[in-house]
Every structure is written in structure tokens, then in C-alpha cells.
Amino acid sequence: MRTLIVSDLWPWVSPSGGAQRLNTVTRGLNTLGPVDLFVMSGVGEPSAPPPGTVLSRFHCVPESATWFSLKQGLLEGMLGRPGGRVLRTRRTMVAELRRWVAGTSYDVIWYNREFNWLRGHGAIDVPSIVDVDDCMDVLLRRWVEVRQNERAEPLSPVSRLRIEREIAWWRSAHRRVSRGANLLVLSNVRDRTRFGKARVALVPNTYAPPSGSPSPRSGGPRSSVLLFQGFLTYPPNVDAARWLVEDIAPLVREKVPNLRVVLAGRCSDRVRALARHPGVEVTDDVEDMGLVVRQADVVCVPLRVGAGTRIKILEAFAHGVAVVSTSVGAEGLDVVAGEHLELADVAGPFADACVRLLLDTNRRTHLAKTALSLYEKNYQPKSATDALVSAVEGVLSDSKRRSS
Missing domain, CATH: 3.40.50.2000 (Glycogen Phosphorylase B;)
Incomplete structure (x- = not known):
């Protein structure tokens, strides 16, 4: 089995939770066979992967290379930033994906978050899995509740209107992804209700065991x-x-x-x-x-x-x-x-x-x-790997059954 991961971040560049999850996913998928990674990112080409990477190959397309038009700018103003970014980058992502994977057969494509499915779906005719991880409408709604925008700055009336548009866009995106992907993967079971009747699997976030035994601070006078x-x-x-x-x-x-x-x-x-x-x-x-x-x-x-x-x-x-x-x-x-x-x-x-x-x-x-x-x-990585492998095998089994 060979898997293609499509993402907008690298699993070894950022210390963020999203990058850590992607690293865990990559290692889990590698237990089933070779894994390739395609990234369209606004941060450019990363440093070389660290020793021990499990990727067979990887490719980066900078978002700065994507084209933009006045029409897209107007649509971005109406839809908000995520919708505009999808419009601005989808054509390039689909074309670059098809060019890079030409001659390589994949059994499944794993989209790291809904955003990347929205701008890459249809490029390759294989079963697709979307790792939702974060529901962005939930995140944006919570910013409004604390009266800040998504940069942790005071919320202005103009920003609030834009955020409300983006919340509506993300909820519509949930419906599109639910209808189009073969499987949605969630890290939070409470997000299940946001995706209607879509097929869903839970793959928890995990943390690699530290070396040695846990050793909290010893007692004695101190702060x-x-x-x-x-x-x-x-x-x-x-x-x-x-x-x-x-x-x-x-x-x-x-x-x-x-x-x-x-x-x-x-x-x-x-x-x-x-x-x-x-x-x-x-x-x-x-x-x-x-x-x-x-x-x-x-x-x-x-x-x-x-x-x-x-x-x-x-x-x-x-x-x-x-x-x-x-x-x-x-x-x-x-x-x-x-x-x-x-x-x-x-x-x-x-x-x-x-x-x-x-x-x-x-x-x-x-x-x-x-x-x-x-x-x-x-919550050790094996828990995520076991859930991930079960989910992927289920998708492949269903795909074979439909094609037979």
C-alpha cells in the first residue's frame, strides 16, 4: 500500500500541535507502506528532514507561486480569508499534484485538514481521507466570545462581521467535505455532530513517552x-x-x-x-x-x-x-x-x-x-497508530468491495 499526504505544513518544521499530529500520522501510515508528502505552503521550502524520517519522498509548492485576480479578490472579500485562499490556490495545487504524482500509483490520499481537501480534491482518483483535527468554525466562534479576533487583538465591528462570514463558510465546508471524502478523521469525539451522516473515525492526539521515569521536582524550600x-x-x-x-x-x-x-x-x-x-x-x-x-x-x-x-x-x-x-x-x-x-x-x-x-x-x-x-x-502513539490503521483498512476494504 502507498499513501500520499497532502498538507500545508511540514511535520518536522514547527513545534505546534498540528505538526506533532502530522508526524504521528505519517509514522502510523508508514506501518502500512511507503508514504509520500506533498506540501503547498506559504513558508517556502523547509530545511532537510531530520534523521529517521519515514517519508519516501516529498515535494513543496510555494503558495506565492499561485495566481490571483481581481475577481478572486472580490470573492475573498465576500467569503473571508479561507474561502479566498482556496480560490487562489486550488488550480495550482491540482495541477502540481497531478504533475508530481504522474507515474506513481497510490491506494489512498490523506488530506491534512479540510482546507487541503477543499483545494486538492479530485486531483487523483483514489479514496480520500480528511484529518479534520481542528474545527475552524468552533475556533472562530470562541474568539468572538472572548471579544478578540484570531490574532488575539481587540475585536472590531468590521472584524466581527468578517469572522461571522468565515464561520458560515467553514460550516458550509464541513458539509462539502462530508459529502466528498470517503472518511473524516477527528481528534475530538464531540466534533462528530458537525458532520452529519459522514463516515467518521476517531484518531486521538498522543504524546511520545519520555525517556526514563517521570520525576517531578523534589521538595524543600523553593519557589x-x-x-x-x-x-x-x-x-x-x-x-x-x-x-x-x-x-x-x-x-x-x-x-x-x-x-x-x-x-x-x-x-x-x-x-x-x-x-x-x-x-x-x-x-x-x-x-x-x-x-x-x-x-x-x-x-x-x-x-x-x-x-x-x-x-x-x-x-x-x-x-x-x-x-x-x-x-x-x-x-x-x-x-x-x-x-x-x-x-x-x-x-x-x-x-x-x-x-x-x-x-x-x-x-x-x-x-x-x-x-x-x-x-x-x-494516549501513547500506539493508540493513534492502531486507530489510524483500522480506519485506513476500512476505507480500502470498502473501496475494493465497491469496485468488485
């Missing part, structure tokens, strides 16, 4: 550390970091004076600026995030905007560190509040949960242990 880690140029993470530092941490510090808040990961200037607050440390370009996680007392996931599932919680679980999260942050994970983590959606209760865990070592240890057990059972 109490709250950690928020991740790709901190991503606007939902920027909003979360700001909310943690400006609204939650001051409430925690009233009860825990030695509090230290650590923001770790590739940062934007807006996140770096948060270091001006007392007790806040910003750590950019972390070489070993696992070490940073293990040095925390509590990992915070104060996300107010998001879709899909968040890998940063699984990272904390795998390293044996207790978690306080919003409901949005933990969405899509099979967790129970008070058993695997603490949940709170308002600054005051979120701060109270952090205080309880920082002051109660036994409670913190209990949550970390039960969360680690859940991670080991359900």
Missing part, C-alpha cells in the same frame, strides 16, 4: 512554579498566557507569595513582554521541554480559545505533573475533573485550583499518578 508551555506565537496560546499572567497569577500570589510563573516555548513579542510582571519568567526556544515540565509543580492550560485536543496536557501527564485546565483546554480528552486534573473556566476558580495543588503535595501527587495511568493506557 512554587506554575508552567504554561507550548508554541507561544500561536494566538490562542498568546491569549492564554496573557490571561494567566494578568488575571490568574495575582490571585494565586495572594495565597502563595513565592509563586513563579514560567512561560516556555517559542514566543511572540507580546508573550516576551509579560516578563515585566513580578515573578514571571519567559523562556524562549527551549531545547528540552520535558526538563522544563518536570521542574514545574503545576502545569496550567488556561486556554479560552481552541479546537481539537491539546497535546500540552498529555505532555504534562506523561511527565507526572499535575494539571489545572479550562474546559476548552481539556476538550476531547477522556479525563475526569478531580481525578486526572482540575478544571475551571473563570479566573477566580482557576486560581483557587492552582493554590490547592501548590499547597497540598499529596493531592498534587495523586492527580499526577492517575493522569499518568490514563496517559499510558490511552
Whole structure:
């Protein structure tokens, strides 16, 4: 069996959750046979793949090479940015896909997210699978709810109207993809209702097991550390970091004076600026995030905007560190509040949960242990690979049955 993945990102360039998921998918598909990767991206040709890549071959087409017209510009103004981007790039993607794969036979094509199916479908006549991962209409609606645009800036009336158009466009896109693809893959079972009667499979987000045993910080006099880690140029993470530092941490510090808040990961200037607050440390370009996680007392996931599932919680679980999260942050994970983590959606209760865990070592240890057990059972890469292989084999079986 040979698979073609069509994407707009590379699995080894970005530390984002989407890139991590694509890497897991690529490795899972490789257990079934050779995997090729076609990328149309606005960031250009990436660095060479790291040692151990499982790709047979890959190809990049820069989006800057796609053509644009006044008519498309007007349509983009009416449809919003994603619709305009599809119109602007579809012709080039289809042509380049057909040119690059000429002479190569594929058994299945895997589209990384709906957007790439919308601009690439029909290029190759083989069964198609779409990894939805994030429902963008959900993400945009949550930005409106916190009165910000998708760049984590104050929401203007003009931006709100544009976002409402884009939400409607994405909901229409869900219907098109549901009718056109052979299978939709979701990371969050709650998204199932958005796709009508489409055939759906659940492939969970996972996290690779860390080397060695989980080893949280030892006791003794020291500061109490709250950690928020991740790709901190991503606007939902920027909003979360700001909310943690400006609204939650001051409430925690009233009860825990030695509090230290650590923001770790590739940062934007807006996140770096948060270091001006007392007790806040910003750590950019972390070489070993696992070490940073293990040095925390509590990992915070104060996300107010998001879709899909968040890998940063699984990272904390795998390293044996207790978690306080919003409901949005933990969405899509099979967790129970008070058993695997603490949940709170308002600054005051979120701060109270952090205080309880920082002051109660036994409670913190209990949550970390039960969360680690859940991670080991359900969220290691094998879980995703098993679900992925089952889904692909089902699609191929149906395709053979129809053609016979």
C-alpha cells in the first residue's frame, strides 16, 4: 500500500500541535507502506528532514507561486480569508499534484485538514481521507466570545462581521467535505455532530513517552512554579498566557507569595513582554521541554480559545505533573475533573485550583499518578497508530468491495 499526504505544513518544521499530529500520522501510515508528502505552503521550502524520517519522498509548492485576480479578490472579500485562499490556490495545487504524482500509483490520499481537501480534491482518483483535527468554525466562534479576533487583538465591528462570514463558510465546508471524502478523521469525539451522516473515525492526539521515569521536582524550600508551555506565537496560546499572567497569577500570589510563573516555548513579542510582571519568567526556544515540565509543580492550560485536543496536557501527564485546565483546554480528552486534573473556566476558580495543588503535595501527587495511568493506557502513539490503521483498512476494504 502507498499513501500520499497532502498538507500545508511540514511535520518536522514547527513545534505546534498540528505538526506533532502530522508526524504521528505519517509514522502510523508508514506501518502500512511507503508514504509520500506533498506540501503547498506559504513558508517556502523547509530545511532537510531530520534523521529517521519515514517519508519516501516529498515535494513543496510555494503558495506565492499561485495566481490571483481581481475577481478572486472580490470573492475573498465576500467569503473571508479561507474561502479566498482556496480560490487562489486550488488550480495550482491540482495541477502540481497531478504533475508530481504522474507515474506513481497510490491506494489512498490523506488530506491534512479540510482546507487541503477543499483545494486538492479530485486531483487523483483514489479514496480520500480528511484529518479534520481542528474545527475552524468552533475556533472562530470562541474568539468572538472572548471579544478578540484570531490574532488575539481587540475585536472590531468590521472584524466581527468578517469572522461571522468565515464561520458560515467553514460550516458550509464541513458539509462539502462530508459529502466528498470517503472518511473524516477527528481528534475530538464531540466534533462528530458537525458532520452529519459522514463516515467518521476517531484518531486521538498522543504524546511520545519520555525517556526514563517521570520525576517531578523534589521538595524543600523553593519557589512554587506554575508552567504554561507550548508554541507561544500561536494566538490562542498568546491569549492564554496573557490571561494567566494578568488575571490568574495575582490571585494565586495572594495565597502563595513565592509563586513563579514560567512561560516556555517559542514566543511572540507580546508573550516576551509579560516578563515585566513580578515573578514571571519567559523562556524562549527551549531545547528540552520535558526538563522544563518536570521542574514545574503545576502545569496550567488556561486556554479560552481552541479546537481539537491539546497535546500540552498529555505532555504534562506523561511527565507526572499535575494539571489545572479550562474546559476548552481539556476538550476531547477522556479525563475526569478531580481525578486526572482540575478544571475551571473563570479566573477566580482557576486560581483557587492552582493554590490547592501548590499547597497540598499529596493531592498534587495523586492527580499526577492517575493522569499518568490514563496517559499510558490511552494516549501513547500506539493508540493513534492502531486507530489510524483500522480506519485506513476500512476505507480500502470498502473501496475494493465497491469496485468488485
